[in-house]
Amino acid sequence: MIWLLRHADAEDPDGRPDAERPLTEKGRAQARAAGQALAALGVPLDACLSSPRVRARDTALLACEPLGLEVQIAQELDGGQFDPYKVATGFGEHVLLVGHNPDVAQAVHDCTGARVRMKKGALAGIHDGELHVFLRPRELAAIAAARSCE
Numbered sequence: 452m453i454w455l456l457r458h459a460d461a462e463d464p465d466g467r468p469d470a471e472r473p474l475t476e477k478g479r480a481q482a483r484a485a486g487q488a489l490a491a492l493g494v495p496l497d498a499c500l501s502s503p504r505v506r507a508r509d510t511a512l513l514a515c516e517p518l519g520l521e522v523q524i525a526q527e528l529d530g531g532q533f534d535p536y537k538v539a540t541g542f543g544e545h546v547l548l549v550g551h552n553p554d555v556a557q558a559v560h561d562c563t564g565a566r567v568r569m570k571k572g573a574l575a576g577i578h579d580g581e582l583h584v585f586l587r588p589r590e591l592a593a594i595a596a597a598r599s600c601e
Contacts, residue, residue, distance in 0.1 A: 452494075452544070452545050452576050452577065452578040452583065453535045453536065453539050453545075453546055453548065453562075453576070453577050453578070454489070454494070454496070454545070454546065454547040454548065454574060454575070454576050454584075455535060455547075455548050455550070455555050455558060455559060455569075455574070455575045455576075455577065456485055456510065456511075456514060456547060456548070456549045456550075456555075456572075456573070456574050457549075457550065457551065457552055457555045457556075457569040457570070457571055457572060457573050457574075458474075458478075458502070458504070458506045458507040458510040458549060458550070458551060458571060458572075459474055459477075459478035459479070459480075459481035459482040459485075459506070459509075459510045459513075459571055459572040459588075460474065460475045460477045460478035460481060460571045460572065461473065461474055461475060461478055461505075461506035461571070462474070462475055469504070470503070470504045470505065471504075471505050472504070472505060472506050473505055473506065473509065474506055474509050474510065474513075478506070478509075478510070478571065478572070479509075479513060480592070481510075481571065481572030481588045481591070481592070482509065482510040482511075482512075482513035482514050482572065483513050483514070483516070483517075483595070484572070484588065484591045484592040484594075484595040484596075485510075485514045485572060485574055485588075485591050485595075486513060486514035486515060486516055486517045486518055487517050487591075487594075487595035487598055488574075488586065488590075488591040488592075488594035488595045488598070489514070489517075489518060489547075489574075490517040490518055490598070491594050491595065491597070491598035492594065494545070494576075495545050496518055496520055496543075496545050496546065496547050497542060497543025497544060497545050497546060498520065498523065498539075498542035498543050498546050498547070499511050499514070499515050499518075499520045499521070499522050499523065499546070499547040499548075499549065500522075500523050500524070500525040500528060500538060500539070500542065500546065500547070500548050500549070501522050501523070501524055501525065501528060501548075501549040501550070502524075502525070502528035502529050502530070502549060502550045502551060503524045503526065503528075503529055504529065504530075504551070507528065507549045507550055507551060508522065508524070508549075510549050510572070511547070511549040514547070514549070515547075520547070522549075523542075525538055525548070528548060528549065528550040528551075528554075530551055530554065531554060532554060532557055532558070532561075533550070533554060533558060534558070534561070534562075535548055535558050535562060535577065536562070552569050552571075555569050555575075556568070556569040559575050559577060559582060562577050562580060563577055563580055563581055563582040564580075565582040565585075567582070567585055570587055570588055571588065572587075572588035572591065573585070573586065573587050573588060574586045574591060
């Protein structure tokens with residue numbers, strides 16, 4: 452299964468280059484919740500690949516903490532259309548890709564035909580041309596919160 456995570460909420464540019472925009476506090480919470488939800492659901496992951504942009508890289512780093520995964524940078528996720536299966540080739544069967552919109556939503560559509568609204572911090576799981584999982588940030592946060600109550 453390929454998992455596609457849109458980067459979490461980021462600060463406005465405020466004169467800095469777009470690639471250097473950091474996450475907001477809300478974004479950091481969204482990223483942590485995504486990782487905690489994946490862990491709570493017992494999702495097996497072999498690798499995590501991220502766009503090199505700060506907001507995506509930091510989303511990946513925070514999401515991967517509870518999963519015990521290291522983040523690897525993939526230039527293919529830096530902006531523009533990409534084939535998730537091609538990007539994930541050689542990294543295992545279960546790979547998390549962290550990138551940007553509209554590219555992430557387009558990748559889901561190209562692979563499955565599904566049209567999804569990938570809010571910041573949203574997660575989709577695709578396999579064999581089908582959308583198997585789609586979780587919005589609010590749902591990821593609820594799953595993560597339920598795990599922390601156990």
